[in-house]
Amino acid sequence: MIPESKTAQKNTVIKGVTYFLAHVPNMVRHGSKPTREIESTPNLLKDFIEHQIPFDKAVSYAPNQVYIGNLDPDDLRSTPMPWWKYDVPSANRQGPFGEIMPEEEFLGMMKICDEFEILILEKYFLENTILQLKIHPLLEDKDIEKLDGKGVPLSQIEKFIEQEGAMPLYIKGDKLIGCCRRAHEEDFNLIPDILIENLTNKASGAMALRHLNAKFGCQDSLEYLIGCGEEAVGDRYNRGGGNMAKAIGELANCQNATGSDTKAFCCAPVHAIILGSGLISSGIFNNVAVVAGGSFAKLGMKFRGHLKNGMPILEDVIAGIAILLGEDDKKSPVVRLDSIGKHSIGTGSSQQMIFEKLVVEPLENLNLQMTDIDKFATEMHNPELTVPQGSGDVPRTNYRIIGSIAAIRGEINKTQIEEFSEMRGMLGFSPTQGHIASAVPVLGHAVRDIMSGKMKRVQFFAKGSLFLGRMTQLSDGVSFILEGNNGGD
Amino acid sequence: MTEKYGKDNVVVVLGSPDADSTELYAETLINGDPAWMGPLAGVALGLSVYHILEPEMKEIIDPQIYEGQLALMALALDVDSIIKGLDKVRPKKQAD
Numbered sequence: 001m002i003p004e005s006k007t008a009q010k011n012t013v014i015k016g017v018t019y020f021l022a023h024v025p026n027m028v029r030h031g032s033k034p035t036r037e038i039e040s041t042p043n044l045l046k047d048f049i050e051h052q053i054p055f056d057k058a059v060s061y062a063p064n065q066v067y068i069g070n071l072d073p074d075d076l077r078s079t080p081m082p083w084w085k086y087d088v089p090s091a092n093r094q095g096p097f098g099e100i101m102p103e104e105e106f107l108g109m110m111k112i113c114d115e116f117e118i119l120i121l122e123k124y125f126l127e128n129t130i131l132q133l134k135i136h137p138l139l140e141d142k143d144i145e146k147l148d149g150k151g152v153p154l155s156q157i158e159k160f161i162e163q164e165g166a167m168p169l170y171i172k173g174d175k176l177i178g179c180c181r182r183a184h185e186e187d188f189n190l191i192p193d194i195l196i197e198n199l200t201n202k203a204s205g206a207m208a209l210r211h212l213n214a215k216f217g218c219q220d221s222l223e224y225l226i227g228c229g230e231e232a233v234g235d236r237y238n239r240g241g242g243n244m245a246k247a248i249g250e251l252a253n254c255q256n257a258t259g260s261d262t263k264a265f266c267c268a269p270v271h272a273i274i275l276g277s278g279l280i281s282s283g284i285f286n287n288v289a290v291v292a293g294g295s296f297a298k299l300g301m302k303f304r305g306h307l308k309n310g311m312p313i314l315e316d317v318i319a320g321i322a323i324l325l326g327e328d329d330k331k332s333p334v335v336r337l338d339s340i341g342k343h344s345i346g347t348g349s350s351q352q353m354i355f356e357k358l359v360v361e362p363l364e365n366l367n368l369q370m371t372d373i374d375k376f377a378t379e380m381h382n383p384e385l386t387v388p389q390g391s392g393d394v395p396r397t398n399y400r401i402i403g404s405i406a407a408i409r410g411e412i413n414k415t416q417i418e419e420f421s422e423m424r425g426m427l428g429f430s431p432t433q434g435h436i437a438s439a440v441p442v443l444g445h446a447v448r449d450i451m452s453g454k455m456k457r458v459q460f461f462a463k464g465s466l467f468l469g470r471m472t473q474l475s476d477g478v479s480f481i482l483e484g485n486n487g488g489d
Numbered sequence: 490m491t492e493k494y495g496k497d498n499v500v501v502v503l504g505s506p507d508a509d510s511t512e513l514y515a516e517t518l519i520n521g522d523p524a525w526m527g528p529l530a531g532v533a534l535g536l537s538v539y540h541i542l543e544p545e546m547k548e549i550i551d552p553q554i555y556e557g558q559l560a561l562m563a564l565a566l567d568v569d570s571i572i573k574g575l576d577k578v579r580p581k582k583q584a585d
Contacts, residue, residue: 350558390513392506397565404565414564 012277012325013332013485015218017444018211019068019098020204020320021431022106023059024299025052026170028316030196031299048300049173053084053312055102060091063382063429064317068095069444073426083384084312097444098211098320103171106318107178108133110203111150112143113251118181118195120160121169123151125177138210167192187236194232197296200318201231202244205293206251208320212289213252216324223285225249225259226276228268229292230435248291257289265464266379266438268292269321270478273440273460276325277335277480288325294318295433302432305389314385319436323443330487333450339365341461341479349475355405358461358479366481370406373424373481374455377442378402379463380430399425438462443482450484457483491534500537502546506566508574511540516578540575542568 028034029048038044058064062083065071070092071079080086093100101109108129111119121129130147133139157179160166166179180199183190205227213219227245234241245259262272269292276288296318303313328334341362347353363370376399383393399421407414430437439460446458461479466472491499501518505511515538522529539546542563547555 352558352561355561387509390505390510392510394506397506400565401561404561407564408561417564 009281009337010283011328011485012280012335012337013328014273014335014443014447014482015324015326015329015332016212016216017097017324017440017447018208018215018322019095019441019444020208020211021058021064021067021098021100022103022109022200022204022207022294022318022320023055023100023316024103024106024200024318025058025313025316026103026173027196027200027296027318028052028300028303028313030167030193030296031301031303031315032297034300034303035193037304047307048303048313051303051307051311051313052173052316053314057084057087057312058316059093059100060087061314062086062088063384063431064100065091065095066429067097067319067431067441068100069097069448070095073429073442073445076427076429081384082311084314096448098208100317101207102132104129105132105136106200106203107169107171108147109139109207110199112139112146113199113203113206113247116183118183118192119178119199120157120166120181121151121178122154122157122176125171126151138207138214165192167196184235189234189236189239198231198233198244200296201229201293202247202251203293204318204320205229205244205248205291205322206320208293208322209248209252209254209289209291212291212322212324213254218287218289218324219253220256221287222249222254222257222289224276224279224288225254225257226272226288226290227259227261227292228264228272228290228435229261230265230268230295231293244293245291248293254289264476264478265466265468266435267462267464267476267478268435269323269438269440270460270462270480273323273325273335274337274340274478274480276323277337280325280327281337286327290323290325291321292435293320294431294436298433302385302389302391305387306385309388311384311388314382315432317431317433319431319433321436321440323440328485331451331485333447333482334485336366336481336483339363339481341477343463343475343477345474349473351401354463354475354477355401358463358477359402359459360405360409362459362479362481368457370402370409370411370424371420373457373459375426375442375446375458376402376424377426377439377446377458377460379428379438380426380441381428381432381437382430383428385432386428393428395425395428396421438464446482450482453484455484457481491536496535500539503538503540503575505540505571508567508570511571512574512577514538515575519578519580538575538579540568540571542566543572543575 169178180192225245232240242261272290339362341358378398403417403420430441464476
């Protein structure tokens with residue numbers, strides 16, 4: 001007898017989201033922009049060191065507290081600006097959604113992720129780091145075993161740097177404590193600059209996924225992982241081959257899962273949520289996690305604006321995210337798979353058309369008005385990081401556009417655009433980590449607020465600049481609506 | 490491009506979202522990089538700079554294209570303050 005098909009369409013819910021930040025002020029100099037600028041103007045290096053903030057300041061930085069869930073996005077409206085001058089009272093490195101980790105511990109975590117002796121750490125530094133990691137609730141004995149006895153004398157690190165061109169790694173501004181080596185003598189895809197991008201991505205993604213496992217007990221039930229970071233893993237024959245999802249899953253002890261990576265620039269996480277929801281809805285899998293580590297290359301990307309304004313260089317974190325998708329549990333918010341928005345190849349690239357396809361059409365499909373959406377989640381870049389460099393306040397511009405569409409559609413008056421934008425939008429709070437900043441920082445807050453009844457419906461939409469890779473002039477974008485679970489009523 | 494075509498034959502049209510960023514880009518293109526960093530530090534190109542949502546641009550854009558591609562942005566962005574930002578750094582004669 002042929003078994004009954006298990007692929008009838010079912011609801012997919014988002015059970016929870018976790019976030020991770022590694023505060024890495026000493027890695028900022030190796031970001032793409034800083035590397036190029038320091039190479040042409042070596043004197044700049046002292047500015048990078050002088051404009052660092054210590055870990056406790058990074059923890060008490062209001063946007064970081066919002067990211068890990070200790071503050072609500074709307075709390076930023078009553079937080080004095082500039083935010084970097086204001087310490088959040090009772091800020092904590094741990095939050096309901098995840099944590100902020102200091103650079104020393106993160107280097108240790110990177111070493112735990114290193115299967116090929118790429119990352120080399122100095123003996124005494126590593127011994128001290130092990131002491132810190134031993135008390136971390138998400139690190140186990142077998143993690144620490146990977147570090148024991150792996151430290152090397154400083155002289156050996158200096159040799160790797162001088163003779164092999166290894167990338168030096170520092171703490172406290174200029175204290176050399178390690179290096180990242182190349183992994184093949186001739187392979188231009190296994191050089192330190194690329195390997196450290198991938199290692200930081202893996203470590204931050206793995207920490208986000210460990211938080212997800214700890215919070216939701218999903219470690220053994222996860223069947224499929226979808227990676228959606230902006231890294232490109234591979235050697236000279238397969239640059240971008242992947243599969244970071246699986247590498248991260250291994251580090252998070254997801255023994256029953258496999259996975260793959262979805263690539264779509266900044267909107268990859270929203271693509272991944274849609275794909276993962278489809279896997280669950282179709283019955284192929286019951287538990288899927290979407291996971292991404294952060295972007296090393298984007299560290300210090302807009303440092304010039306920060307220096308010009310006498311600010312610390314605040315693009316000093318590597319961010320991670322993990323999202324748990326599952327079968328309908330009759331309580332978690334539902335991904336409305338009957339109203340996915342997409343920017344099609346033939347759509348064109350005007351902002352007007354992009355918003356029409358991502359925001360308006362999905363609502364019309366459900367006979368909803370724009371005013372039926374409690375909050376719109378879009379690119380959530382922290383304006384304090386982007387405005388000084390002339391990139392504008394990205395969330396505010398997006399919310400003004402959404403409000404203007406509502407006015408054009410006659411749902412509100414033109415005089416109400418600002419009020420609409422404020423009520424249904426948020427101030428940006430995400431680090432400028434590309435894919436991480438794109439709508440998904442709001443997801444943890446939205447799940448929490450929908451489940452508590454504070455909100456009914458949130459629309460997530462993300463855009464991607466595909467043209468940056470020079471393979472097409474196209475933009476991209478996708479959207480979905482998350483709404484309260486009616487419990488089967 | 491300025492070296493190749495001459496500054497009088499180059500017009501820069503900005504699409505920046507607010508007054509501050511518009512002023513920053515315009516100043517860089519007219520007087521050189523205000524942060525004194527990068528290739529335009531101390532290099533005054535003296536280019537003509539406009540914003541895509543200025544009336545001068547609207548006049549020369551096909552109304553149908555304007556309606557389809559720019560009308561929404563003209564409503565969403567604060568065009569008056571963007572123009573004020575430009576006029577802070579634009580030579581008076583161009584601003585007129």
